[in-house]
Amino acid sequence: xxxxxxxxxxxxxxxxxxxxxxxxxxxxxxxxxxxxxxxxxxxxxxxxxxxxxxxxxxxxxxxxxxxxxxxxxxxxxxxxxxxxxxxxxxxxxxxxxxxxxxxxxxxxxxxxxxxxxxxxxxxxxxxxxxxxxxxxxxxxxxxxxxxxxxxxxxxxxxxxxxxxxxxxxxxxxxxxxxxxxxxxxxxxxxxxxxxxxxxxxxxxxxxxxxxxxxxxxxxxxxxxxxxxxxxxxxxxxxxxxxxxxxxxxxxxxxxxxxxxxxxxxxxxxxxxxxxxxxxxxxxxxxxxxxxxxxxxxxxxxxxxxxxxxxxxxxxxxxxxxxxxxxxxxxxxxxxxxxxxxxxxxxxxxxxxxxxxxxxxxxxxxxxxxxxxxxxxxxxxxxxxxxxxxxxxxxxxxxxxxxxxxxxxxxxxxxxxxxxxxxxxxxxxxxxxxxxxxxxxxxxxxxxx
Numbered sequence: 001x002x003x004x005x006x007x008x009x010x011x012x013x014x015x016x017x018x019x020x021x022x023x024x025x026x027x028x029x030x031x032x033x034x035x036x037x038x039x040x041x042x043x044x045x046x047x048x049x050x051x052x053x054x055x056x057x058x059x060x061x062x063x064x065x066x067x068x069x070x071x072x073x074x075x076x077x078x079x080x081x082x083x084x085x086x087x088x089x090x091x092x093x094x095x096x097x098x099x100x101x102x103x104x105x106x107x108x109x110x111x112x113x114x115x116x117x118x119x120x121x122x123x124x125x126x127x128x129x130x131x132x133x134x135x136x137x138x139x140x141x142x143x144x145x146x147x148x149x150x151x152x153x154x155x156x157x158x159x160x161x162x163x164x165x166x167x168x169x170x171x172x173x174x175x176x177x178x179x180x181x182x183x184x185x186x187x188x189x190x191x192x193x194x195x196x197x198x199x200x201x202x203x204x205x206x207x208x209x210x211x212x213x214x215x216x217x218x219x220x221x222x223x224x225x226x227x228x229x230x231x232x233x234x235x236x237x238x239x240x241x242x243x244x245x246x247x248x249x250x251x252x253x254x255x256x257x258x259x260x261x262x263x264x265x266x267x268x269x270x271x272x273x274x275x276x277x278x279x280x281x282x283x284x285x286x287x288x289x290x291x292x293x294x295x296x297x298x299x300x301x302x303x304x305x306x307x308x309x310x311x312x313x314x315x316x317x318x319x320x321x322x323x324x325x326x327x328x329x330x331x332x333x334x335x336x337x338x339x340x341x342x343x344x345x346x347x348x349x350x351x352x353x354x355x356x357x358x359x360x361x362x363x364x365x366x367x368x369x370x371x372x373x374x375x376x377x378x379x380x381x382x383x384x385x386x387x388x389x390x391x392x393x394x395x396x397x398x399x400x401x402x403x404x405x406x407x408x409x410x411x412x413x414x415x416x417x418x419x420x421x422x423x424x425x426x427x428x429x430x431x432x433x434x435x436x437x438x439x440x441x442x443x444x445x446x447x448x
Contacts, residue, residue: 015335034225037287037300038279041310042109042245045275046052046088051081056105061137061144061244074127074262075102076226076251085413090130090249093268093326099151100267104248108434110424112232112242113307115298116152117208119274120247122201125266126159129250129257132207136234137436138424139414140312140351147172148232148240150216152209155200164199168192169209169218171230178242181215182227194225202426204274206296211243212215216295222296242312247273268274280310313349315407316426317440318389320344324445326378331446339395344409344442347389348378355379356423357412360442365404371397378411399447 016443044055051058058079060067068077075092082089090103111134118132134150149172170192171273177189182291187194208219217227234240249271251331273356279291281304291297322342324332334340344360358381368446382392396407411423427433 004431005368006231015423021298029232034285035285035287036304037281037289038115038291038297039284039286039288040277040279040281041111041114042107042191043275043292044088045086046273047086047162049077049083050310051083051088053106054432055108056361057108058104058106060104060106061135067087070098070250070253072252072254072258073129073250074258075100075250076249077102077104079103081105082270089270090247090273091268091270092128092249092251092266100251102249102251102265103271104137104246105273107245109278110242110244110311110436111280112310113211113213113305114278114280114310115208115303116245116328116385117206117277117279117291117294117296118152118247119204119206119294120273121204121247121270121274122155123271123377124157124201125263125269126251126260127258127262127266128155128157128158128269129253130155130182130248130271131250132247133245134211134243135246136241138422138438140423142422142424142438145240147235148243149231150209150211150232150243151206152218154221156278158257158260160260162256164201165196167196167200167220168196169194171216173230175228175230180226180298182217184223184225187225189226189275190229206294208296208298210298210303210305212303213307215305215441217298219296219298222298224298237306238308245276245278247271247276282377312424313351314424314426314436315349315411316347317442318345318347319428319430320442322443327446327448331404331444334396334445334447335397336398336399336400336447340398341393341395342407344392344394345389345391345410346381348384355413358392360392360407360410361411361423362396362408362445363406363408365406373397373407396445400445404442405445405447407445409440410438411440421431 049224059065059077071311076099078101080091080101092100092102095101131154133150136148138144151170154168157164180189183189206221210217216230218225233238252262277292281300320342326332354391356378358376362373384390425440429442431441431444433441
């Protein structure tokens with residue numbers, strides 16, 4: 001079938017999902033005052049012609065969020081992607097070096113538990129290794145840990161041990177087959193491998209995973225493939241940091257995908273993604289039977305779970321309070337006649353370490369010059385107010401030069417600044433930015 005036909009099918013199915021999302025919640029509301037179920041907490045339908053950088057990064061979190069491959073893989077991640085007709089294509093192709101260029105996406109937003117779903121069209125070629133998986137983000141002190149990891153699926157073709165009818169799914173702990181609580185006949189629990197009757201790269205498929213606090217369950221095209229116990233733990237046995245969602249198109253690797261060579265004549269190839277949805281279970285009336293309107297969604301009654309949180313509590317910066325006037329674009333106007341007092345509210349989790357340091361700085365967008373305005377340990381902040389916030393007061397300097405500036409905040413772990421460990425933040429300042437970042441944009445400023 002032609003590529004255009006696949007796009008037409010994708011458009012029709014997307015319309016069906018939207019219609020379902022409208023109808024289903026109505027029936028739940030009529031039948032009961034409380035409709036527990038799935039609450040959509042993240043989605044991307046890839047309906048624009050550019051990648052939403054506030055939702056996605058295009059490199060791994062490691063090496064200060066610049067790592068572009070693992071071990072001996074034959075690709076290097078570049079921004080090798082295309083958005084067209086509601087589909088994101090991660091494209092692996094020959095580049096200008098000895099490596100292939102390829103693409104990946106990684107959520108800025110992080111999660112504890114939920115239902116994770118993507119509709120995908122898998123690529124072809126000996127040596128390919130596309131995947132859909134969950135990896136630990138920054139922990140509270142800015143460190144990363146591995147494990148934990150959950151591989152929703154990995155699709156490897158080396159044409160010997162792994163062929164185009166096989167799909168890997170599992171978790172980093174490599175549980176024995178005896179602990180699985182459900183196994184579909186198509187799944188080999190000892191090898192963590194699903195086998196299909198026809199090539200899996202011949203059409204669109206929907207992959208889903210329910211991650212509960214003590215169990216994971218994998219679905220393929222709405223069919224339960226396996227369930228097994230799993231706990232999201234660091235190597236030291238402590239609950240790991242929240243998860244990022246990753247979809248990447250790797251190539252090669254001597255240990256698996258590239259074990260028997262790579263057919264470079266097969267490239268370019270595309271790993272196509274129609275949408276990514278993340279839903280979390282809620283017992284409230286915000287719940288729905290379907291996640292994002294997808295008919296592949298598992299029954300929330302059967303796969304419900306209990307948890308106290310859906311993400312790691314993060315220090316949250318709130319809107320800055322100031323007397324500055326604003327221009328039509330919304331930028332606050334700086335003066336050259338003297339310092340301007342501003343107030344920065346911050347809400348801290350109850351278990352925030354008191355040795356963390358808050359840094360607030362002014363960045364000149366033209367020269368990238370950084371001027372530190374505030375640096376103080378959390379333990380030296382004032383008492384928490386009635387609304388649960390603490391207030392940081394500082395003075396914006398008078399500026400003689402005209403230009404655009406941004407007021408930023410960051411929190412670093414004491415004694416670890418040289419390793420670049422920064423506490424992940426939540427920013428609710430009214431300024432557009434990623435939902436999770438190592439820095440927080442507090443104000444957009446202009447000196448006219």
